[in-house]
Amino acid sequence: MNILLLRPHPGNEQFGLAPFFRVEPLGLEYVAAALLAGGHTVTIADLRFRPDAGTWVRRTRPRIVGISCLHALEYDQVVETARAVRRAAPDAFILVGGHAAMACCGPLEDNCIDAIAMDDGEEVIPVLVGALDRGAPLTETPALRLRTADGWVTTPPLAARPSLDLIPLPARHLVARHRSGYHCLLFKPVWLIETARGCPFRCSFCSVWQLYDRTYRERSIAAVVEDFAATGDAVFVADDLFWNNPPRSLELANALKRRSVYKRWILVQSRTDLISRNSELLEAWRPLSKDFDIFLGFEFASDRGLSGITKDAGVKESLAAARVARSLRYGINGNFLIDPDWEEDDFRELWDFVAAHGLQRSGFTLLTPLPGTDSYREHASRLEGLPWADFDMHHLLWEPRLGAERFCELYAETWRRSILNTAGDKKLIDWLRQVRPLQIPYMIRVMRRTQAMMKPETYLKAYAETRNAAGRDPATAARTGCACGGRSA
Ligand code: B12
Incomplete structure (x- = not known):
């Protein structure tokens, strides 16, 4: 079957990391790899570059169009993209998937969309394609939110949470034409790699653990080493939580060294308590890249502030993490949350903390209830x-x-x-x-x-x-x- 996968323009790239970061649609690359393995014809079009959705549809004449929806801020843009696809291909089956789609699919229940994937794409889409091919009813196809004549219905969930090794490597060749446009601040081109997915913690402002029921799935060491070896020298690791499993993480660092895979720049995301407790692990990873940055949530400057959210780590861990990371020459890109409920003194407390501990590289985001969280x-x-x-x-x-x-x-x-x-x-x-x-x-x-x-x-x-x-x-x-x-x- 002929399938077109679209990464829409998010619509709003005004603030935060958005102006600095444009990374490849890794989720779609895994979905595409699963489809290619099944013998299908697949195109990935990244609509943050030209041409537009209509042109891609006319050019590829797909039977199925899959659209990714990573962030809640993209919902309206995703619906607009689906409308453009519908105009260009009235008979195509339009499917939406991705983190925000799974976390809260209500905003995507629009007449121009046929179904929403409620679990990992590599597992959902091949079964759906098979059913469409046979003309079988889709109500038995797992993990879908499906538009029917009687309204939107939910199909049975997947029998088990899929292993990430089902599809070992993403189909990066399908975005090769955009590679030089993928960048993170100074580093260009950049590659996005996933070594593990999910998070066992329970931060109240985050939608990841709720979506994956606090599970943490790891790719095999062999697959990750292969992916690192096949990619370029600037790498953003997409994992929600890097270094979560210290023995496996140490094994991975050693395997990369044995394979002589060294990078110019690596960026990972982790937690303060993991970093403060695992300095030997960070020491083992540090030689793997000339520059090595960590995204780290500090959230608040005091335990009083932290007590207003669920985070399960305190200011002591924030400071210890900064100390460990600095001593090993990691770059620390922390993030603090600013609560709309704040008084003047709360701002001053934050400014003093940032100045006292030299955390001027941090970002500052408004405490926002995101769909898929309890706070929402x-x-x-x-x-x-x-x-x-x-x-x-x-x-x-x-x-x-x-x-x-x-x-x-x-x-x-x-x-x-x-x-x-x-x-x-x-x-x-x-x-x-x-x-x-x-x-x-x-x-x-x-x-x-x-x-x-x-x-x-x-x-x-x-x-x-x-x-x-x-x-x-x-x-x-x-x-x-x-x-x-x-x-x-
Ligand atoms: C990479 C990333 C980014 C990149 C964005 C990429 C880009 N613009 O080029 C950058 C760094 C720029 C970014 C920015 C932001 N991000 Co972001 N980001 C991620 C991250 C870490 C990884 C996504 C990823 O590639 N994962 C790996 C791939 C393999 O998994 P996947 O995308 O989920 O794909 C799988 C499934 O979802 C599904 N699937 C995906 N697409 C499709 C399509 C179809 C058709 C199907 C069937 C299936 C399917 O199948 C795939 C394979 O299993 C996620 C965390 C996460 N767990 O999702 C946060 C995440 C999506 N971001 C988040 C947030 C909040 C933001 C920011 C608002 C942060 C900020 N402070 O500014 C900004 C917004 C930027 C903007 N204005 O657009 C939140 C979203 C919460 C929400 N409910 O909206 C997340 C979940 C992080 C978190 N822990 O809270 N982000």
């Missing part, structure tokens, strides 16, 4: 009517305790104290010194764009637009709750 279900009533594109952790979604004006001043001031402020300690010229001459125009563009985050007007304007959109156009606004019977219901 708690806040459902105040989120009604908001545009999905604004769920980017930088848009204010409701009136903060301090009032929008004062809150946005303090939020912008928080960013002004960060390394990204080119009027601060690290000037534009210092950023430019770090890049090759060819990268200078790109760097200037990104840094210019980032300066908007230092201005209160940026957030105030965004907040006014959020409120206007919610009041004016309920058709494109968030539907709260998830009546889909999916994992989050």
Whole structure:
């Protein structure tokens, strides 16, 4: 069967990591690998590059179109993409999958979409393709939210959670034409690798563990080594939690060394308590890359702040992790959460903490209830009517305790104290010194764009637009709750 897989443009790449990061659609590459193994013809089109969905559909004439939906902020854009596909191919079967689709599928229950995959694509899609091929009824095809003449129904779940080794390597060759466009800040091209999936912890602001029932699945060491060896020298590891299983992680580091796989840059995501407890493991990994960065959630500057969320790690662990990582020359890109309920003193506490511990490379995101979390279900009533594109952790979604004006001043001031402020300690010229001459125009563009985050007007304007959109156009606004019977219901 002829299948087209689409990675839509997210629609909102204004804040946070979005201006710096554009990475390959790894989920679609695994789905494609499963389909290729079944003898199907597959194209992956990344719509963040030209041409558009309609052109790809006319060019490839697919029987099935799969669209990925990674983030909640993409829901409306995914529906728009599905509409464009429907116009170009009225008879194609349109399927949506991906993290946000699985976590809360209600916003995707639109007439232009035929089904939503409620589990890993490599497992769901081959069975679906087989059923469509035979003309069998889809109501028995596992792990779907399906549009029927009687409305949306949920099909039985998968019999077991699939092993990640079902499909050992992603079909990266299908995005080869975009490779030079995939980048993470200074590193270009960049490769995305997954060594494990899920998380056994239970942070209240995160949708990952809820989706995978706190499971943690690992790829085999042989498959991961093969993937590292086959990819380029700048790697972002997509795992929700790196270094979670120390013995396996040590084995992986040793296997990479035996195979002489060394990189220029690696970025991983982990937890403060894991890092603070496993300095020997970090020592074993450090020689594997010239530069090695860690994304780390610090969340709050005090245990009092941390007590308002579930995180199961304290400030002691944050500081110990920073110490261990620094002593081994890892780059620490921490993240703090800013609560719209904050008073002035909470901001000052954060600024003092960042300055005292030299954490100016951190990011600062607004505590946002994301679909698929308990916090989303708690806040459902105040989120009604908001545009999905604004769920980017930088848009204010409701009136903060301090009032929008004062809150946005303090939020912008928080960013002004960060390394990204080119009027601060690290000037534009210092950023430019770090890049090759060819990268200078790109760097200037990104840094210019980032300066908007230092201005209160940026957030105030965004907040006014959020409120206007919610009041004016309920058709494109968030539907709260998830009546889909999916994992989050
Ligand atoms: C890579 C990544 C990014 C990249 C985005 C990629 C890009 N724009 O180029 C970057 C770093 C830029 C990013 C940014 C952000 N991200 Co992000 N990101 C991820 C991450 C770590 C990995 C995704 C991945 O590739 N996984 C590996 C692949 C193999 O798995 P997969 O994508 O899930 O695919 C499988 C299935 O989902 C399914 N599938 C996927 N697509 C399809 C399609 C079809 C048709 C089918 C059938 C199946 C299917 O099958 C695949 C194979 O099993 C996830 C964590 C996660 N667990 O999803 C967070 C995650 C998706 N991000 C998240 C968030 C919050 C953000 C930010 C808002 C963070 C911020 N502070 O700014 C921004 C938003 C950016 C924006 N404006 O667009 C949240 C989303 C929460 C939510 N409910 O919305 C996640 C879940 C992290 C978390 N723990 O909370 N992100």
